[in-house]
Amino acid sequence: MKALVHEGAPGLEGLAYRDIEEAELKAGEVKVRLKTAGMNHRDLFVLTRHRPEDPPLIIGSDGAGIVEEIGEEVEGIKAGDEVIINPGLGWKENSEAPPEGFEIVGLPFHGTFAEKIVVPAENAVPKPSSLTWEEAGVLSLAALTAYRALFTRGKVKEGMKVFIPGIGSGVATFLLQFAKAAGAEVYVTSRAEEKREKALSLGAHQALDTHEDWTAALNGKKMDLVIECVGAATFNRSLEQLRKGGTLVTFGASAGDEVKLNLRTFFYGQFNLLGSTMGSAEEYKDMLSFIDANGIKPVIDTVFPISEFTEAFKKLEAADQLGKVGFSIS
Amino acid sequence: MKALVHEGAPGLEGLAYRDIEEAELKAGEVKVRLKTAGMNHRDLFVLTRHRPEDPPLIIGSDGAGIVEEIGEEVEGIKAGDEVIINPGLGWKENSEAPPEGFEIVGLPFHGTFAEKIVVPAENAVPKPSSLTWEEAGVLSLAALTAYRALFTRGKVKEGMKVFIPGIGSGVATFLLQFAKAAGAEVYVTSRAEEKREKALSLGAHQALDTHEDWTAALNGKKMDLVIECVGAATFNRSLEQLRKGGTLVTFGASAGDEVKLNLRTFFYGQFNLLGSTMGSAEEYKDMLSFIDANGIKPVIDTVFPISEFTEAFKKLEAADQLGKVGFSIS
Structure with a gap:
């Protein structure tokens, strides 16, 4: 599959939209074919934090798509479901602070700027029907x-x-x-x-x-x-x-x-x-319900084809957007 | 009556234990004959804030004594009652912050380092019987x-x-x-x-x-x-x-x-x-109940006769006390 991979040089220089092997699907996980993804300031930060000696990393924290395959022991979700990715790993219930080991998709684990992503099944949450693919793709981390x-x-x-x-x-x-x-x-x-x-x-x-x-x-x-x-x-x-x-x-x-x-x-x-930072899986579901119930539409500045990632990153660096910058993937 | 009055020169130099006219008792107020009083860091602060051009001020925020006279329209309290002074003026119910006009006894209004003090009736609260006069006198502001x-x-x-x-x-x-x-x-x-x-x-x-x-x-x-x-x-x-x-x-x-x-x-x-600062009259009563219910005894470093105020202030300035420094008055 193709993905936006960071490797070697720090910053934008180390980024390429290129082929990379698909992640293996393990028990409790699902594979999602991404239709859209969204950029965050965190992506710029990741480009400086992911070191040249680290293995290649697919960046990106926001995305939405269609479930392609489900791993063993996965219930309540099936191939063909429309989902939005909760990028928080390991913070399930509401609590004063995330538990030890909490991580965000896109560093250190592979992220959403890719044709496919493998995530724990509970991180693939039903997409609210009130949102378009573009709106769903840019939502998660910021909202x-x-x-x-x-x-x-x-x-x-x-x-x-x-x-x-x-x-x-x-x-x-x-x-x-x-x-x-x-x-x-x-x-x-x-x-x-x-x-x-x-x-x-x-x-x-x-x-x-x-x-x-x-x-x-x-x-x-x-x-x-x-x-x-x-x-x-x-x-x-x-x-x-x-x-x-x-x-x-x-x-x-x-x-x-x-x-x-x-x-x-x-x-x-x-x-x-x-x-405050991020939020739990419970808060994520409450947030989606709130958006759905109040008919809130994410404000989108621009959606770029993922191949035009350089323009997108330049826009983010200049901080001249109003609302979200996203990618269309498939 | 005699009182510890600040006037003229800033700091300790402007302090004297001397005669001063008793305050007039108005409707809704009570006059308390103080038996003991307690020092706070605030007293040092007051000596620097009370300006030479201001009228003479009786300093002090903590005290306890016996009700001597009650003003018109005062109910639920009578001459002879043993009371402890809540130094907060104008903050009755619990709230996120004190209301406009909240003040603390001892600046800008006359305080407790005196033979007598006139306060709103609700600021004279029944002394918990578990406390001695010394313990009651040093309690209020800090507790x-x-x-x-x-x-x-x-x-x-x-x-x-x-x-x-x-x-x-x-x-x-x-x-x-x-x-x-x-x-x-x-x-x-x-x-x-x-x-x-x-x-x-x-x-x-x-x-x-x-x-x-x-x-x-x-x-x-x-x-x-x-x-x-x-x-x-x-x-x-x-x-x-x-x-x-x-x-x-x-x-x-x-x-x-x-x-x-x-x-x-x-x-x-x-x-x-x-x-956080101070507290409301509700919190004051809750605090007294808590002290009474748990048999808490204020830790007292030294109680000075009020005439020896210079030694007491020097102790406070040196910050070498453990617990409260108080005055015996009558």
Whole structure:
């Protein structure tokens, strides 16, 4: 089969769409023929983490397709089923943190940017019928991360004011859509006018310019919940928008991971700072049900044929997308 | 009446135990003749915050005594009742954060280092009969702060491993006693061998030297809950002891309030950082019931006659006490 394989040189240079042997199907696993896949920032990270001396690796964490073959001892799923891949391996039930040994598809195990993938049967989840193949393919990692951050950790409720700095990434767009669907009033920021306008069209109550004075722009309004996935560049500005007793959930640090925190301001504010990453298989199913029940459609920037992966990675590096970037495979 | 009054010069220099007019008793208030009072770090802070141009201020937040007179419209309390002062003004019911206008007795309003104090009737709470006057007098601010931090915020449960760096202060000693009474396994730190030994005698499972390698000393054990009231000097070392998904409650920063926080480590750990200060009147009553029900006796370092306030403040500044420092008044 063909797949997007990383080998040898670090970064994009080591990537090739080429033939590679199919993985062997073991008991408890299924083989899925992928129709679509989705890109994440994690793919860029993987290209720097997968070392030249490591064996060749098929990258990619998001994907959707049709079950082609099922291994022994697999029940409740059959060849021909339409599925979406939950990329989390080894985190089944809801818990405060993933169990030891938790991994994400695409590193260290082979990923979704391939004609076929072999995964544990429980990671092939029925595709919601409300989603197209493109929508299903780009969903998993970002939507699961957003779901846990917003619901499990942030405990979003109807009527809450929710602040999401850095709208534009796939995960931030899901946050906006989920928070709106939960009945929250959503405030976003972006440096790009186009992204601010798109956010307003998706239901944001107010879209702030990254460079303006946020406190002034919010005119005294304080936020019940801040979901912060930008990192050092915005962390303290985001925290300033929080009401006393409010919660900030952090799960990303693409713009720097080292922040200064004033403890006195923090405890006088009775603030809550909660870390989040990914989510469990239970949260994954809850997320798909929520998307289906609320008719949420992932915002897609571009779907590239997988052979044009170089363009896709360049788009991701430039961070000029709004919503998800995906691949069509078969 | 006589009282410990701050006026003019900042710091200890502006303090005098002298005559001052009694406050007028208004509707809804009670006048309490104080028998004992207790010192807090806050008193040192007040001496720097109360400005030379401000009117004379009776300092002090903790105290206990006998109701001498009740104002109009006061019910459920009468002259002769033995009471303990809840120093929180304007925070009645449990809530995520104190309401606007919340203040603590002793700044900006007159405090407890006096022969008499006038407070809202609801702030004069029946003294638990299990406590001596000395024990009741030194209790309020530290025990309330510890109670909210440990129970409301930290949600301590039986069997949890709880880490309390900087044992020795009144509030840390209450934390240790409360956590033990709740069935937790308590780990403490101190630079002073005497304090470590005292902590072990109070039921601490292990007492670490401030200067040793805590991770090594804990030998792989991770903490469910860290209650951090030291601040910058220990914050990141404390955070390192937390298990994935664990909680760190911060409510003090006597050793520096600016910390560096690595967001990536934080969110991969799925940590919770929760700010806390003081507590509500509801929490105050719950705390007194808990102390009474569990036979907890405040650890008292020294009780000075109030005329010897200079010695008492020097002790507090040197931070060499273990437990509370108090005053006998009448």
